Amino acid sequence: xxxxxxxxxxxxxxxxxxxxxxxxxxxxxxxxxxxxxxxxxxxxxxxxxxxxxxxxxxxxxxxxxxxxxxxx
Numbered sequence: 001x002x003x004x005x006x007x008x009x010x011x012x013x014x015x016x017x018x019x020x021x022x023x024x025x026x027x028x029x030x031x032x033x034x035x036x037x038x039x040x041x042x043x044x045x046x047x048x049x050x051x052x053x054x055x056x057x058x059x060x061x062x063x064x065x066x067x068x069x070x071x072x
Contacts, residue, residue: 010062017052021045 024044033040063069 020048
C-alpha cells in the first residue's frame with residue numbers, strides 16, 4: 001500500500017532566516033542607527049536569530065501536527 005504524498009510547502013518558511021540574515025545585510029548595513037550603545041546591525045542579527053528559531057519551531061510544529069515526524 002502506498003501512502004499519499006503530502007505537500008511540504010511550509011518548509012519554504014526555512015528560507016526566511018536566510019533572507020533575513022544574508023540577503024538583507026547590504027540594505028541593513030547602511031543604517032547608522034545605534035540602539036543604546038549597540039549598532040543596528042548587531043540588533044538586526046540578534047533579531048534574525050529569534051526569527052530563525054521561530055521559523056524552525058513553526059515548521060517543526062506543523063510537521064508534528066501532520067504526523068510527518070513519525071516516518072523518520
